[in-house]
Amino acid sequence: MEIRETSCTSILTRASGYLRRVCSHSLNPYVGCGYGNSSCGEGCYVRFNQWLLRGRQWGSFVDVKVNADTVYYKTVQAERLWAARKGIPFSIFFSSSTDPWQPVERKFRVTHRVLNAMLEEVPDILILQTHSSMILEDMKCIVALDRLCDLRVHISIEGDQDSLPGLPPPPCSVDQRIKLVKEFASRGITVVVCMSPLYPLRDPDYFFTRLVESGASAVVIDHFIGGDGTQDGSRTQRTRLPLAMKSFDSQALELSYREKIATIARNYLPVGISAPGFAGVYSSKMVSITEKT
Numbered sequence: 076m077e078i079r080e081t082s083c084t085s086i087l088t089r090a091s092g093y094l095r096r097v098c099s100h101s102l103n104p105y106v107g108c109g110y111g112n113s114s115c116g117e118g119c120y121v122r123f124n125q126w127l128l129r130g131r132q133w134g135s136f137v138d139v140k141v142n143a144d145t146v147y148y149k150t151v152q153a154e155r156l157w158a159a160r161k162g163i164p165f166s167i168f169f170s171s172s173t174d175p176w177q178p179v180e181r182k183f184r185v186t187h188r189v190l191n192a193m194l195e196e197v198p199d200i201l202i203l204q205t206h207s208s209m210i211l212e213d214m215k216c217i218v219a220l221d222r223l224c225d226l227r228v229h230i231s232i233e234g235d236q237d238s239l240p241g242l243p244p245p246p247c248s249v250d251q252r253i254k255l256v257k258e259f260a261s262r263g264i265t266v267v268v269c270m271s272p273l274y275p276l277r278d279p280d281y282f283f284t285r286l287v288e289s290g291a292s293a294v295v296i297d298h299f300i301g302g303d304g305t306q307d308g309s310r311t312q313r314t315r316l317p318l319a320m321k322s323f324d325s326q327a328l329e330l331s332y333r334e335k336i337a338t339i340a341r342n343y344l345p346v347g348i349s350a351p352g353f354a355g356v357y358s359s360k361m362v363s364i365t366e367k368t
């Protein structure tokens with residue numbers, strides 16, 4: 076793993092593409108991801124982003140934006156005004172192309188410092204997304220931010236199994252991540268489980284029952300077909316993920332599997348599909364709701 080300290084000139088990126096439906100800005104404290112060689116890295120939508128890779132292999136590098144908090148302070152007012160002029164909330168997706176709580180965070184604490192900066196310069200909406208139990212180390216700060224803005228924690232749990240055949244283990248086990256849901260929900264924080272990209276499930280009813288019991292507020296379901304930036308999932312088709320999914324349940328390769336699982340999930344929780352789901356738009360069995368717009 077090549078770890079490089081870098082200085083950034085901007086840290087709040089104005090949303091484009093599908094993110095426009097989710098937030099006004101994304102914030103990525105790192106470029107690359109230390110979990111890139113774990114199972115989530117295989118189906119990671121970012122691994123195809125040539126602009127970020129710059130010829131490097133996904134999972135082989137992390138660029139650390141060591142001055143991210145300073146740049147946040149410097150630019151936040153202008154970006155807040157930009158959102159206001161657009162007539163949209165100043166809403167930050169943290170993070171869209173890296174994991175804020177990846178292993179190097181222990182050493183560099185970039186995410187931690189940016190969260191502290193946000194306590195002074197508070198966004199309207201803050202979405203924190205991770206695969207990692209390391210987020211618990213920032214619990215105090217996150218609880219404080221939750222009192223100041225509309226905050227939700229997105230925990231990525233693609234399926235109910237720790238590993239699929241032929242893939243490496245995930246950053247944290249499914250049990251550890253469900254425990255995370257419980258930790259945040261028990262403190263009154265909105266927690267959404269993101270199944271993105273959706274993996275084949277062994278026992279959907281049991282899985283969603285566990286999510287309900289842990290206090291999850293909703294679940295977002297996204298399939299690699301349409302989710303990886305191509306209409307037909309052709310980028311993901313080039314990885315080991317489809318074969319791993321197929322060896323478990325070939326149905327899971329079809330986009331219709333997303334609807335099948337969403338129908339079951341709606342018996343338990345509000346469900347968001349793809350980008351609208353990441354934006355906090357969910358539907359339940361009986362009635363459509365829009366949460367936290």
Ligand code: SF4
Nearest residue numbers: 108115116119173174
């Ligand atoms: S943790 Fe997130 S950003 Fe990192 S490899 Fe996994 S899916 Fe990609």
